[in-house]
Amino acid sequence: MTDQSPLRLAAQTAISQCMNLSADESCLIVTDDKRQPIGEALYDVACEITPDASIIRYPPSEQHGEEPAEPVATAMAAADVFLAPTTKSLSHTRARGSANDAGARGATLPGITEDVFVTGLDADYESIAEHSAAMLAQVKDATEIRVTSPQGTDITFEPGSREWFSDTGMVHEPGQFSNLPAGEVFVSPENVNGRYVVDGTMMPYGLLDDGQELVFEVEDGYVTSISDDDVRAQVENGAASVGQDAYNLAELGIGTNVGVSELVGSVLLDEKAAGTVHIAIGDDAGIGGDTDAPLHLDGILTEPTVYVDGEAIDLPQP
Incomplete structure (x- = not known):
């Protein structure tokens, strides 16, 4: 039976409605050890839409706005679409800005919890x-x-x-x-x-x-x-x-x-x-x-x- 858990439904809203991911696009999920269930839910939905989906997981940063490691930044800039459910925010980083400047479209989900993910994505x-x-x-x-x-x-x-x-x-x-x-x-x-x-x-x-x-x-x-x-x-x-x-x-x-x-x-x-x-x-x-x-x-x-x-x-x- 298809998984219709609240976490999966929220991930579908994020990937399909918010990001409008298509089959011919690449999608990168950037997450960390503490947000792995959300990252994996997004990755699973992305994999159903495109064969070019990947996920990067790294230890949580210490501060909001701290730059991720260079391989993470490079991967973000190379993707068509990226989503970043992380403990500390990537919103205000050069890595995020450079990825957008390179043409990637993206969403960050800083400090997201499973409850907030489910509640916040249940929206018009x-x-x-x-x-x-x-x-x-x-x-x-x-x-x-x-x-x-x-x-x-x-x-x-x-x-x-x-x-x-x-x-x-x-x-x-x-x-x-x-x-x-x-x-x-x-x-x-x-x-x-x-x-x-x-x-x-x-x-x-x-x-x-x-x-x-x-x-x-x-x-x-x-x-x-x-x-x-x-x-x-x-x-x-x-x-x-x-x-x-x-x-x-x-x-x-x-x-x-x-x-x-x-x-x-x-x-x-x-x-x-x-x-x-x-x-x-x-x-x-x-x-x-x-x-x-x-x-x-x-x-x-x-x-x-x-x-x-x-x-x-x-x-x-x-």
């Missing part, structure tokens, strides 16, 4: 694409984006010449890239000033406790103060190798996945939740910026108000 990605397009139209020409929240956030982003991106989960053209699960629009701003307060999800905690808040001060595009010792330690660890670049304010993202009705503690899924904003520290080289750093730390705000050139906009809602 055509609807997510529509909500993402509508949000992108509101922000793409903005000179200034201001975000406030009841928790005390008041921060202003200047995108400058940087391009906004839409992460829809529909990856059908050469060079395209998405996270899976998907659903956000985002930019790596040229300059940022203000304060933001994370009250949703952030590593190393996952979903924050009620009343727990992580406060960040930002000046001229760099984080100058972090209220939490454990988060600060992660950034300091990155700064040991790249200095101030570890404190770069890397990203403003707006969630557009209306299928995510509540936060679950996974940054990968929670940052896509409609009605939320996420702000990241560290690497932005893979999303239109110019900073290489061995970390990319997203923090999620659950009650943001977003102003585009002074006018409040409506955010998608679950």
